[in-house]
Amino acid sequence: MKIVFLGPPGAGKGTQAVDLALEFGIAHISTGDMLRAEIKAGTELGKLAQSYIDAGNLVPDEVAVDIIRHRLKKDDAKNGYILDGFPRTVPQAEMLEEMLKDMGTALDRAIYLEASEEVIIERLSGRRICRECGKIYHTTNMPSRSPGICDLCGGETYQRPDDQPDAIRQRLQVYQEKTADLIQWYADRDLLTTVAADIAREDTYKELSELFEQLK
Ligand code: ADP
Numbered sequence: 001m002k003i004v005f006l007g008p009p010g011a012g013k014g015t016q017a018v019d020l021a022l023e024f025g026i027a028h029i030s031t032g033d034m035l036r037a038e039i040k041a042g043t044e045l046g047k048l049a050q051s052y053i054d055a056g057n058l059v060p061d062e063v064a065v066d067i068i069r070h071r072l073k074k075d076d077a078k079n080g081y082i083l084d085g086f087p088r089t090v091p092q093a094e095m096l097e098e099m100l101k102d103m104g105t106a107l108d109r110a111i112y113l114e115a116s117e118e119v120i121i122e123r124l125s126g127r128r129i130c131r132e133c134g135k136i137y138h139t140t141n142m143p144s145r146s147p148g149i150c151d152l153c154g155g156e157t158y159q160r161p162d163d164q165p166d167a168i169r170q171r172l173q174v175y176q177e178k179t180a181d182l183i184q185w186y187a188d189r190d191l192l193t194t195v196a197a198d199i200a201r202e203d204t205y206k207e208l209s210e211l212f213e214q215l216k
């Protein structure tokens with residue numbers, strides 16, 4: 001099962017993908033998480049990526065494609081995967097298609113998680129993340145039991161620099177300019193399914209999980 005998640009930042013791609021990957025025994029592959037791990041580890045790639053990410057811009061296509069190329073070759077990708085945050089531009093989608101063809105395979109589905117701008121701004125500005133385990137919280141919708149401390153591991157929760165208002169505006173603009181076209185791109189290839197993502201999280205999950213059942 002090879003699936004791409006599309007949708008604006010804040011649609012809940014990461015949150016849903018973590019749970020689905022666990023339920024269906026496939027890998028959750030997030031280019032954003034991988035880039036943040038590089039930044040945290042202080043690698044050359046991380047240094048290059050940081051200025052783009054903090055400002056809410058995309059890293060260059062070649063950087064994103066390179067990361068994915070290596071990641072798809074790992075063992076845990078053999079059972080299938082959810083790509084979360086990749087592709088983000090039409091050239092990335094084209095390169096992914098080529099890459100999979102070379103590997104003798106293809107995507108099963110592109111799932112578009114649809115949410116209004118109002119909802120996503122509210123979600124992004126309240127988002128908090130555990131520095132240690134990556135668990136995602138929200139200051140009003142899903143707060144940790146004690147403020148600033150992760151329920152699961154006791155780690156410190158923080159706000160991503162790109163979840164500050166200026167960077168959120170920039171990310172939404174970049175999404176409209178570069179990423180939104182992918183919805184039509186996948187529809188043209190008969191691969192698109194749209195799922196409502198501005199309803200309750202459990203309701204979106206239920207729809208996604210039924211869809212994954214059919215694709216299995
Ligand atoms: P969100 O979906 O919440 O916007 P992600 O964690 O997916 O955030 O990505 C964070 C940032 O990482 C993006 O704003 C961008 O700078 C960079 N990034 C992630 N994936 C890609 C990609 N496929 N191409 C270019 N930049 C990417």
Ligand code: ZN
Pocket residue numbers: 130131132133134135150151152153154155
């Ligand atoms: Zn934690």
